[in-house]
Amino acid sequence: xxxxxxxxxxxxxxxxxxxxxxxxxxxxxxxxxxxxxxxxxxxxxxxxxxxxxxxxxxxxxxxxxxxxxxxxxxxxxxxxxxxxxxxxxxxxxxxxxxxxxxxxxxxxxxxxxxxxxxxxxxxxxxxxxxxxxxxxxxxxxxxxxxxxxxxxxxxxxxxxxxxxxxxxxxxxxxxxxxxxxx
Amino acid sequence: xxxxxxxxxxxxxxxxxxxxxxxxxxxxxxxxxxxxxxxxxxxxxxxxxxxxxxxxxxxxxxxxxxxxxxxxxxxxxxxxxxxxxxxxxxxxxxxxxxxxxxxxxxxxxxxxxxxxxxxxxxxxxxxxxxxxxxxxxxxxxxxxxxxxxxxxxxxxxxxxxxxxxxxxxxxxxxxxxxxxxxxxxxxxxxxxxxxxxxxxxxxxxxxxxxxxxxxxxxxxxxxxxxxxxxxxxxxxxxxxxxxxxxxxxxxxxxxxxxxxxxxxxxxxxxxxxxxxxxxxxxxxxxxxxxxxxxxxxxxxxxxxxxxxxxxxxxxxxxxxx
Numbered sequence: 001x002x003x004x005x006x007x008x009x010x011x012x013x014x015x016x017x018x019x020x021x022x023x024x025x026x027x028x029x030x031x032x033x034x035x036x037x038x039x040x041x042x043x044x045x046x047x048x049x050x051x052x053x054x055x056x057x058x059x060x061x062x063x064x065x066x067x068x069x070x071x072x073x074x075x076x077x078x079x080x081x082x083x084x085x086x087x088x089x090x091x092x093x094x095x096x097x098x099x100x101x102x103x104x105x106x107x108x109x110x111x112x113x114x115x116x117x118x119x120x121x122x123x124x125x126x127x128x129x130x131x132x133x134x135x136x137x138x139x140x141x142x143x144x145x146x147x148x149x150x151x152x153x154x155x156x157x158x159x160x161x162x163x164x165x166x167x168x169x170x171x172x173x174x175x176x177x178x179x180x181x182x
Numbered sequence: 183x184x185x186x187x188x189x190x191x192x193x194x195x196x197x198x199x200x201x202x203x204x205x206x207x208x209x210x211x212x213x214x215x216x217x218x219x220x221x222x223x224x225x226x227x228x229x230x231x232x233x234x235x236x237x238x239x240x241x242x243x244x245x246x247x248x249x250x251x252x253x254x255x256x257x258x259x260x261x262x263x264x265x266x267x268x269x270x271x272x273x274x275x276x277x278x279x280x281x282x283x284x285x286x287x288x289x290x291x292x293x294x295x296x297x298x299x300x301x302x303x304x305x306x307x308x309x310x311x312x313x314x315x316x317x318x319x320x321x322x323x324x325x326x327x328x329x330x331x332x333x334x335x336x337x338x339x340x341x342x343x344x345x346x347x348x349x350x351x352x353x354x355x356x357x358x359x360x361x362x363x364x365x366x367x368x369x370x371x372x373x374x375x376x377x378x379x380x381x382x383x384x385x386x387x388x389x390x391x392x393x394x395x396x397x398x399x400x401x402x403x404x405x406x407x408x409x410x411x412x413x414x415x416x417x418x419x420x421x422x423x424x425x426x427x428x429x430x431x432x433x434x435x436x437x438x439x440x441x442x443x444x445x446x447x448x449x450x451x452x453x454x455x456x457x458x459x460x461x462x463x464x465x466x467x468x469x470x471x472x473x474x475x476x477x478x479x480x481x482x483x484x485x486x487x488x489x490x491x492x493x494x495x496x497x498x499x500x501x502x503x
Contacts, residue, residue, distance in 0.1 A: 122232065
């Protein structure tokens with residue numbers, strides 16, 4: 001269902017489309033708005049702008065609208081859009097480029113809870129070289145200040161031995177940290 | 183070196199919530215005579231979070247693993263679909279992007295020859311090892327169990343990165359289900375997304391996506407869902423209560439790793455396969471009594487492919503004669 005969402009102050013950034021096309025390394029100017037991507041998007045039902053509308057926003061240079069959408073953070077990178085696009089536009093890569101641009105402009109505030117999850121995940125990777133689930137969840141709860149969601153589920157999983165208690169730090173953790181510094 | 187020797191990249195999940203996948207994968211491979219050698223000091227592939235926020239780390243993290251694999255010199259078995267997707271994306275970059283390859287070779291101190299290819303465990307068992315050889319080892323068929331194969335996203339999409347199977351109607355898990363003697367139910371949610379990393383932070387969205395998949399499985403009359411990814415497994419299991427509430431029903435559908443299904447069909451003890459760690463008990467599968475094929479065919483849902491497919495297979499075997 002297409003919903004018309006209005007936003008105040010439409011500011012056009014003329015270089016936005018070329019910038020995102022270059023970052024995503026994909027010819028998004030080829031989009032013909034067939035909306036096949038949106039038809040197949042499994043998270044479309046929860047998005048404020050559907051995938052084809054996001055591409056349209058990029059074409060039009062409406063940077064604030066695109067970067068302020070919840071779509072780019074709800075995108076689960078399932079690659080359905082990329083696989084089906086008849087013009088071979090890699091939408092999943094466009095979504096990645098938009099997320100990174102949003103972070104570039106607004107810092108870690110961009111992305112809300114979803115962004116906080118990614119931060120917690122990568123924090124664990126930087127600390128141990130691997131994602132340690134227990135400490136990841138702990139860090140996520142601290143960042144979102146949401147301690148009670150899934151508490152019962154977490155306990156059940158813990159009792160089933162699903163969480164490795166002790167994190168293992170790999171020897172090459174410095175090299176892993178190096179991949180984030182550039 | 184034995185032809186059935188592979189490097190093994192378990193990924194972070196298999197050391198945690200995906201423990202059953204690790205246990206069953208190792209047990210099944212041991213039984214098949216496939217040797218798995220865990221990569222030395224492997225690191226996280228970066229999963230979704232890396233490519234969402236940092237495009238260089240998204241390539242360099244799997245790049246470090248590629249360097250380790252290169253030194254080990256063997257093809258790498260990867261059980262997790264997300265890790266597989268990330269490693270294949272990196273592999274593509276190493277093969278097609280000269281700038282990326284030079285930078286990775288410099289930063290990870292290695293020379294890429296491409297001799298160590300990353301392969302999903304499903305591909306190794308079904309394609310490399312082969313269904314015919316596999317069937318010979320499956321001496322305890324899961325007769326009377328009706329299963330659907332759930333592929334999810336990253337195992338089959340996009341085809342130019344991962345594609346060892348069709349992105350819209352894949353068949354490799356279906357082949358595993360049939361080989362294990364279970365009945366294959368045809369359904370529409372084969373490649374629908376489970377919500378992936380949205381599970382913890384947007385359970386409201388993820389729950390709806392999981393509900394859709396479970397409803398399809400129920401309508402196909404499935405006793406269980408067979409998967410090839412620890413995150414899909416986790417989402418389909420942990421969000422069942424929420425999905426039940428959303429659709430005002432009571433889903434109680436066990437989710438099995440394909441290696442657990444194969445392990446059971448090999449007659450391996452359930453505990454060795456990690457089946458005791460499931461949140462949705464698979465005891466219904468373990469206690470199932472064989473049913474006549476005719477009786478099962480009347481269970482509601484889309485036309486089942488099981489009996490026809492089995493006849494096809496029988497036909498091929500006769501032709502080989």
